[in-house]
Amino acid sequence: MVVVGLLDGVFMFVADLSRDIEVPHVVDFVVASSYGANTVSSGNVKIKKDASASVRGKHVLIVDDICDSGRTLASLAELFRSREAASVRTCCLLDKTCRRVVDVQPDYVGAVIDDHFVVGYGMDWDAKYRSLPFIGIVKPHLYDPAARVEEGDDG
Numbered sequence: 105m106v107v108v109g110l111l112d113g114v115f116m117f118v119a120d121l122s123r124d125i126e127v128p129h130v131v132d133f134v135v136a137s138s139y140g141a142n143t144v145s146s147g148n149v150k151i152k153k154d155a156s157a158s159v160r161g162k163h164v165l166i167v168d169d170i171c172d173s174g175r176t177l178a179s180l181a182e183l184f185r186s187r188e189a190a191s192v193r194t195c196c197l198l199d200k201t202c203r204r205v206v207d208v209q210p211d212y213v214g215a216v217i218d219d220h221f222v223v224g225y226g227m228d229w230d231a232k233y234r235s236l237p238f239i240g241i242v243k244p245h246l247y248d249p250a251a252r253v254e255e256g257d258d259g
Contacts, residue, residue, distance in 0.1 A: 105129040105163045108155055108184070110136055110176065112234070113169035116226035117197045117214075121167060129165075132157045136176050149179045159189040169227050170217075171196040174208035181208070198222065198239070221247065 107125065109118035111133045122131050135153035164184045171177050177194050184192045195212035202219050221244075223229050224236030229247070233240075244251035 106157050106159050107131045107165045107167060109133045110168045113227040114167055117169055118167050130157055149176050159184050159187050161190050163191045164189040166194045168196045170198040171210050172200045172203045174204045174206040178206045178208040
């Protein structure tokens with residue numbers, strides 16, 4: 105079995121999850137993103153670092169921190185199927201089903217969340233807040249100018 109984590113946000117979850125998987129496995133990582141510095145998916149999945157391990161004939165578990173639009177998870181699942189993995193399953197810590205734009209349902213989900221921008225436990229906002237030992241919701245007025253106006257905050 106090959107556990108493939110999507111860096112950067114998933115590293116803490118993969119470490120914890122890997123310790124609880126009782127079957128022999130190797131851990132590998134892929135860097136793929138559709139966010140950049142934004143708080144919503146750009147819709148364009150880019151693979152910046154591919155997996156090192158061969159998945160041919162092996163069972164693959166793709167692990168992501170959050171499934172939002174579903175584009176990244178769907179793209180990577182298809183990629184590993186095309187590489188002749190014996191099976192491909194997907195796992196996400198958080199599932200934001202309200203934002204889904206592709207037909208993908210993770211096989212394993214830690215929790216379903218509403219449409220909030222979250223940080224901590226490896227997840228970031230423009231490379232900040234990853235090391236928080238909890239998952240927190242970023243208040244919309246901090247990143248959304250429209251929310252600032254609605255709340256009567258000038259900055």
